Amino acid sequence: GVSLHERTRVLRLDAGSPNVLITPGGRIRTEEVVVAVNAAAAGWGPTRRRLTNFGSYVVLTEPRPDLVEEIGWTGGEAITDGRMFVHYFRTTPDGRVLMGSGSGPIGFGGRLDGRFSNDLPTAARAEAGLRTLLPGLDEARVECAWGGPIDVSADRLPFFGTVPDSRVHYGAGYSGHGAGPSWLGGQILASLALRADDEWTALPLVTRKVPRLVPEPIKGLGGAVVRAATLAVEDAAADGREAALPVRAVAALPRLVGMRIGQR
Ligand SMILES: Cc1cc2nc3c(=O)[nH]c(=O)nc-3n(C[C@H](O)[C@H](O)[C@H](O)COP(=O)(O)OP(=O)(O)OC[C@H]3O[C@@H](n4cnc5c(N)ncnc54)[C@H](O)[C@@H]3O)c2cc1C
Structure with a gap:
């Protein structure tokens, strides 16, 4: 068995043999490290030049299965529009509608500040998208809104690898679409940590050269x-x-x- 220490912030990683992870409550020494920290990877040396952060925010309506049924949206379909700053929307099993807007602020230097988690303008854009794209939901009240930063890579595809001359592996760059692909990412990262040469580590998500972004500022x-x-x-x-x-x-x-x- 292994011990899981959830909600333990890694303050610093000293790569070596073993690697040392510094946390507020102690140090962890380990041969293999997997860095899968999502948006925070935009502020980490080995991945910083290949990522930037954007904000994404959603609003959620009260349950109105009657309205959802009236507009014939009963198959649970997830929908997006074709904007760069995409609207993405879906229903929930209890008849709510969730509308998201990927139009939040762009990050600077990998800093994940309150601009991403308290982003009223993007919540307003998500609600405006709800009212424009789904007029049949006009009567549905918005009950809550939330959001945060996403990790956008230069080619908008995730990438995985091992920091040269180390046993520190990373996966990032889901670009706001990681809910499903992070399962695949888990397989890839497990194979990298096990030093396997297999179908997962042979994927272009691991072997391709990821374009770099311009440096800050x-x-x-x-x-x-x-x-x-x-x-x-x-x-x-x-x-x-x-x-x-x-x-x-x-x-x-x-x-x-x-x-x-x-x-x-
Ligand atoms: C509002 C919003 C809506 C979204 N909607 C969709 C969607 O509809 N479909 C979709 O596919 N994707 C969506 N995404 C993106 C999706 O949530 C991510 O792509 C996905 O969660 C990435 O998975 P992950 O395992 O890489 O990161 P996460 O699940 O975020 O896990 C990373 C973990 O690392 C931890 N961490 C970070 N720094 C440290 C540190 N220093 N020490 C220790 N732990 C640390 C974090 O606390 C977190 O628990 C959305 C994102 C947002 C913000």
């Missing part, structure tokens, strides 16, 4: 400008308008420089 500050422009372009399009040319030009920058992140 360009990543955070430039990203914030492109984000604002992209939001303005998408909001204008949703209203049947075209945003001003300079705004569209800024929103087109990621595509022009061949980046898959931040593109419309």
Whole structure:
């Protein structure tokens, strides 16, 4: 058997043989370390240049199975729209509707501050999406909202690996879509920790070269400008308008420089 120490923050990792993990309550010495810390990986040396953080926020309605049935949404389908700052929505078994907006702030230097967990503007955008996209739910009250940071990689795919000359393994970059793929990530990380050469470690998610992002402060500050422009372009399009040319030009920058992140 093994002991699990949940809710124990790792303050520092000293890679070596053994690796040493410093926590508030003591030190852990271990041969193998798996770093699977989601958005926090954007602030960790080995993965920092391949990740940035975006905020994502959801609102949840009261149970209204009557309205959900009225609009014929009874198959439990999960839906997204085609925006860069996507709306994602689904029903729950008790007849609520959850509407999310992946339009939260962009991070800076991997700092996970209150901007991600107390993000009223993005909650408002999620609610606006609910009212616009699902008018049949107009009478359904929003009961709660929550959100947090996501770990976005430069090609929006997760990546896995081992820090060179160490037994420290990592997996990150689910880019807001990790609920299912983190199962696959678990298989890959288990194989890396067991030093296996198998179907999991041979996947391109492990072997491909992950594009790097620009360093800070360009990543955070430039990203914030492109984000604002992209939001303005998408909001204008949703209203049947075209945003001003300079705004569209800024929103087109990621595509022009061949980046898959931040593109419309
Ligand atoms: C509002 C919102 C909605 C989302 N909706 C969807 C969705 O509809 N579908 C989807 O597929 N994905 C969605 N996601 C993304 C999904 O939640 C993640 O991709 C997924 O949880 C990643 O799994 P993980 O195991 O990598 O990280 P997590 O499940 O977040 O686990 C990482 C763990 O590491 C811990 N940790 C971090 N730093 C330290 C440290 N220093 N020491 C110790 N522990 C640490 C954290 O506390 C956490 O428990 C959403 C995310 C948000 C914020």
